[in-house]
Amino acid sequence: MTEDHEAIIPVWTLATGDVRVPAVAGDGQMTAERLTELRGVLAGLADRPIATLEVHPLPGALDRGRGLPLDAASPLAQHLSQLITRSAKSSPAAATATAAGEGLYRMVVPAKFAAQFGQGIVSPMVAKGVAGGVRGPLMNGGRIVGGVAYVPVGGATAAGAVGGAGATAGVAVGGSAALTVAAPLVLMAVAVGVSAHADQKRQQAIEHITGLLEQLHEEKLDDEHSELDGCRDAIDKATAILLDQGKLGASLGLDSAVHAINSALGAADRRLARWQGALDKLPEGKAVEIATLTKSFPGVDDEGGTFRAHLELAALAIALKQRVIVLQAVEHAQSDPDNLFENFSRALKADHQRLETLETNIAGVLERLSALELARPQSLRPVFTTGEVDRLMRAANRIRKLGDGVMVDNRKTDVAIEIARAKDGSVVVFPALPAQS
Structure with a gap:
């Protein structure tokens, strides 16, 4: 996937519970490298699983047959829609990026927490004798590419619950203003991606x-x-x-x-x-x-x-x-x-x-x-x-x-889950794969 060098990409930091971490994100623009570093720092400081969520333009040619489709009424699609709606009210960058109604949402779970749901389920696809063995579905093999700028989205909430569970969401107490509690959204994205x-x-x-x-x-x-x-x-x-x-x-x-x-x-x-x-x-x-x-x-x-x-x-x-x-x-x-x-x-x-x-x-x-x-x-x-x-x-x-x-690289890795959202709110979730920064 090729990004416009002038593109501004909103990025949410999502937590699965109330966590206390220093306000290390800041409000300014970040490079892809800085985003990766930030994710690692937050994972190291947080005692509950966190993830980052980016929204990119939807690629023109997209093989949706490789993913699992969910309609707009499904919990994952609803939680994502709620996050988009609430964020657009407080973040101009999020409002602009999500105005078309469709997009490619990329959730990355840091290696520390990805290991909690079975590292071997989504293992690095590095094989002996296979050149360029790491493969990803959409974003250039899972890599963040181009000179885009990432802007933290803060102050948004994604209220709601999955499966009837009362997991309300909000801004994490005592932490960065860009840290949003959204356990159902993270859970469902991980579950469908895996x-x-x-x-x-x-x-x-x-x-x-x-x-x-x-x-x-x-x-x-x-x-x-x-x-x-x-x-x-x-x-x-x-x-x-x-x-x-x-x-x-x-x-x-x-x-x-x-x-x-x-x-x-x-x-x-x-x-x-x-x-x-x-x-x-x-x-x-x-x-x-x-x-x-x-x-x-x-x-x-x-x-x-x-x-x-x-x-x-x-x-x-x-x-x-x-x-x-x-x-x-x-x-x-x-x-x-x-x-x-x-x-x-x-x-x-x-x-x-x-x-x-x-x-x-x-x-x-x-x-x-x-x-x-x-x-x-x-x-x-x-x-x-x-x-x-x-x-x-x-x-x-x-x-x-x-x-x-035979897999020869069993090191822990961040896991990326890419979600294509259509204008009607339905989504297609692609196979979870190791993320490369």
């Missing part, structure tokens, strides 16, 4: 596994895939109901979907244990024959193969479970009017630890495999055919590339 991120990962897993299973023609794996993919309908309906401030019921089928997902995660755990055991039995520091490797990792030397299908089934189960965790966390937070964000982040962290461990251990298996040296197959013949040499080289290359998709 859910959209997990669904994006689900779609990627589906694309990969469909091609693999078409090659394999294995009914058992096909059944696993069908059962997992069949969970999507219940999860989508539950997401729509919760994010529209409804209550979940047994008729949705979410319980059976959760059971299927948990069963798939159990299968992934068992397969992982077998893979780790097989690698532990390999002679350390010695080359391994392909035939030995394919006994425990069938098809590892091919583009497809059962092993790679098992990897994609695990990825699909993890992505679906991440969406369920978000739903459970939102429902839990909505049940406690006075403890929205804390309940939300606590519920996310508790269940996410298992997924994080599973992902980390699978990544460890792939790294160990990619580091193996392949031995020449034993043969009575002193000379190998050209075909045998080619197969060995192809297999070595494919196995080495297994480590290319």
Whole structure:
């Protein structure tokens, strides 16, 4: 996204509760670098989660299909509209930027607080062997670009509550005048952004596994895939109901979907244990024959193969479970009017630890495999055919590339959630991604 160098961008500092911090923001214009520094300082001083919210012009070409749409009556859209309306009354910059009714709103949650809702759910997409691995949806890969000036918006409130919870909002007591308490807005933006991120990962897993299973023609794996993919309908309906401030019921089928997902995660755990055991039995520091490797990792030397299908089934189960965790966390937070964000982040962290461990251990298996040296197959013949040499080289290359998709950067990062608002007040929330300053 390219900004006009003369553009003035309003920025709100939102808190999820009353916090006391020095008035460090000031009232003048800021550069993008200064905004990043300010966010870090406020995060360090505040004991409750905070976020910043910027409004940018809406890009002309925008693929809304990658996000989750919410109508104007949804809690997130309403809280955003309230913030806009109240801010416009007291801030000329906010009034000008929001006058058209549409815009791209970019919420950034500092790393300190992003970690509270499961850092691994939205992790830096830096992969070995992938140039420019960090990717973002709209704003140039998540970066703040151009020479725009950011102006703090102060004195605005965003009254209201999410899910019937009585979380009224106002200017934080004893803090900067630009610090606005808006727990429901932050909660809903984070919830939808994280859910959209997990669904994006689900779609990627589906694309990969469909091609693999078409090659394999294995009914058992096909059944696993069908059962997992069949969970999507219940999860989508539950997401729509919760994010529209409804209550979940047994008729949705979410319980059976959760059971299927948990069963798939159990299968992934068992397969992982077998893979780790097989690698532990390999002679350390010695080359391994392909035939030995394919006994425990069938098809590892091919583009497809059962092993790679098992990897994609695990990825699909993890992505679906991440969406369920978000739903459970939102429902839990909505049940406690006075403890929205804390309940939300606590519920996310508790269940996410298992997924994080599973992902980390699978990544460890792939790294160990990619580091193996392949031995020449034993043969009575002193000379190998050209075909045998080619197969060995192809297999070595494919196995080495297994480590290319492994996440190698697990440092904490700010998380950006971008929200496209239409003139009718409806919004599309894009997948939460690591923010780059």
